[in-house]
Amino acid sequence: MIKVMLVDDESWGRDIVRTFGRWEEHGMEIVAEAEDGEEALRLAEEQKPQVIITDMRMPGMDGVKLLNELHERLPHIQIVVISGYDDFKYMQHAIRCQAIDYLLKPIDPKELNAVLARCAAGLAAAEESRRLLTLDLEWLLSLTSMKQRLRARFNELDREGLLELFGELASDMESSGAGKPQLLERVIQELLLMLKELLLANSLEANAMDGARDGAELASCANAAAYLAARYEEALEQLIQQRKFKKRLNLDEVRQYMEARFAEPISLEQVARAFFVSKEYLSKTFKQEYGCNMTDYILQLRMEKAREWLLDEKLPIKTVAEMAGYEDVTYFYRVFKKHFGIAPGEMRRGSEN
Template sequence: MIKVLIVDDEPWNRDIVKTFGAWDKFGMSVVGEAEDVDEAFRLTGELEPHIVITDMRMPGADGVELLQALNHHFPDVKIIVVSGYDDFAYAKHAIRYKAVDYLLKPINPTELNAVLLKCKNDLETKAAERQQTAAELDYAFLHKLTRYKQLLRLYFKELNPDGVNMTCKQVIQELESFGSPGPSMLGRLVQELLSLLKELAADNGLASHAAKDGFSLPQDALSSAEHALEFVSACYSQDLDQLIRQRKYKNKLNLEEVRHYMDRHFAEPITLEQLAKSFFVSKEYMSKVFKQEYGQNVTDYIVQRRMEQAREWLADKQISIKAVAEMTGYEDVSYFYRVFKKHFGMAPGEMRKER
C-alpha cells in the first residue's frame, strides 16, 4: 500500500484532496494529515509516507521550508505541491527541491490523479530496481561464499579452530563490502553456514549443537553482520572442540573410524600427515597400523576408493570424463587418465565403451 500524507492548514482543502484522489484505484491510502510544517515533518518521520501533498502557504514556516527539510531528510519521498497562487517563485522552489508536480487551486481532479499515477509508477519502478539490485548482490555474495565454505570445510577437517575463526572474520569483511546487509541476507548467510556445519559434524560422527531439537537463533543474531558471524563462529568452535576432545582422549586409535573418514573424504586432498594430525597420532604410527590392518598403505587405499567411484560414475554416459576426474579429486585430467589406466589396465573411454 502506498502511503500518503496531506499537509494544509485548511481542513476543507484537505477534504477536497481526499475526495478527489483515486486512492483505491492506485493502491494508496491517506495515512495522516498535518496543519503546519512542524507537524508535517514530525508525521513524515513517524508514518513514513511515500507521497506528501502539501500546500505552500501556511501559518508560521511556509511550504518552502518543508520542501527543503523533506528533500534533505527524506529524499525518497515524492512531493506534490499545491498552491492557490500562480506564483513563479513557488514553482521554482518546487522544481529545485524535486517536487513531482506543481498544482494550482482549485484542484482539478484529472490533474491530481494524473500526478498520483506518475508517483505510483515511479515508486514501483524504483522498488523493482531495488529488488533487482538486492538479488544481484545476494547472488554475487553467495557465489563468493562458496570459497569461504571450502575453507571452513578444510579447517574443520584439519581441526584448526584458528582457521575457522579467521575465515568467519573474512566473511564479515566480504559481506560488509556489499553494503549494509539486511536481516534477510543475514538469515540466508547463517542458514548456509549452519547447514555446512551440520554436514561436517555428521561426517565426523558428531551431533552438531546447531542440529539439536529446540535450537534457535539468539534475538540479536541477525541485527548485524558482526553478530551473525560471531554466533556462527561460536557454533563452529563448539562442535570443533567436541570433535577434538573426542579424538584426543581416546585410549586407542580406532582404525575403522579412520577408514570411514577416508571413505567420506577420498575426493579431497588427504595426506598421511594431515590424517595423522586429525587423529592425534604420528604419521609413522598411522602408516604402520593402517597397513597392518588393511594390507595397503593410506595412499593406495585413497586411490582405490577414487577409482572405484570413478568406475561407477563412468557408467552414466551423461557425465563427462572430465567431470568424473574432477569429482574424484583430480584437477589434472591427463593425470587421472594415467592413474585410471594403471589401475584398471584400460583408459576411461575404453571402459565406458565396454559398458
C-alpha cells in the first residue's frame, strides 16, 4: 500500500480529506497525521510516507517552510498542497518544490481523487523505472559472465557449445522477466558489439553485423537469443573457413591468440583445434620458434602481467591473482614466488622504495 500523511492544523480539514479520498481504490493508506510542519517532518522521517497532503497556513513551521525542508531532505516524496487562499505566491512555491498539484478549499472530491490517482500512477511509474534499472544492472553483470563463455566457445570453434549458451541465455532472460523490448535491445547490442570485436581480432569482415533488422528479434527472449545465435553461427563459419584454407600455420597468430587469452584456462588441445593442426605439430613448431613450450609461455605472460598490476597499490593482491587467471590466491603466491624468487607482497613493497 502507498503510505499517505495528512498535515493540517485544523482536525476538521484532515477529516474532510480522509473522508473524500478513495484510499483503497488508489492502493493507499493514511499512516500519519500532523498539526504543524515540525511534527510533519518528524513523522515523515519515521513513517516514510510516499505522499504528503498538506495545508499551507499553519502555526509555527508553515507549509512554505515544510515544503522547503521536504524538498531538501526527502525529495522523492510526492506532495499535494491544499490551501483556503487563492494565493499566487503559495502556488508558485508549490510548483518550485515540485508539488504534484495545488488544490483550493473547499475541496472538490473529484479533484482530490484525480490528484490521488496521478500520485499512484507516478509512484508506479517510478517503481517500474527503478525495477528496470535494477534489472538492467543485473543483466549487465550476468552478461559479463555470458560474454566470457561465448568468447571461449567462439574461439574454440565450438558451434554446439555456442548454440547451447544462447539457449541458456533465452531461458535465463525469460525466467527473470527480462523480456522488455528495451532490455532485449540492450542485450543484442552488447553481444553484437562483442561479436564484431571477435571478428576484427581474427582479421575478418565485421560490417555484416550492422545489417537491418525487422524488429521480430525484440518480440520475445527466444527471438532475441535465436537472432544472436544466427549471427554468431554465421561469423563462426567465416572463421572456420579462414582457418581451414590457410596454407601453413601462422605462429604469430597463435601467439596473439594466446596473449589475448592468457588469463583463461587455455590448453594445447584447444589451441590446436582452433588452428586445425595436431597438438603434436603445434607443440613442436611453437617450441622451435620461441624456445619454450606453450605452458611456459602462458606462465611467463601471466607473471609479467601480475608484476605490472602489482605496481598499482589500489588493486588487492587477490584481484591481481584473479586477473592473471588464478582463482586460488594461495596457489598464485606459490607460482609467483617460484617464478620471481619473492612473494607478491614483497615485490609490491620493493617497488615503493
